[in-house]
Amino acid sequence: MLAHLLAFPTAYFISISVLKYGLDINGPFDVIAPFLERVGIKDTIGWNINLLILLGPVVAFMLAIFQVLKIEWQFTKEQFLFQLTIKKVWFQLLVDAFSLSLLAILFIYLLGENCHCF
Secondary structure (H helix, E strand, C coil): HHHHHHHHHHHHHHHHHHHCCCCCCCHHHHHHHHHHHCCCCCCCCCCCCHHHHHHHHHHHHHHHHHEEEEEEEEEECCCCCEEECCCHHHHHHHHHHHHHHHHHHHHHHHHHHHHHCC
């Protein structure tokens, strides 16, 4: 549950940004903008809301993946055995997929915003 709560602020911020800048629905963004400015959304990355938006999905993914991933290895003279097992715990798998999709969206935004290819 903690992993889901860490990923939620990023999803909310992306959602209200898409509503405001993509669909011209200003309400949700304008309501929370004073709070975001107070907690440092316009500042550089540091101990503010930017860190939660960027690293929240990373920490959420790490918390959830270690609940479903089981890694075993054995060394012998003849062989090296490495097993990777994923448990079917659907909530944690969905949180992992949710976190990875948020990270992918942030990465695509990073590329699109900073690419001067065109």
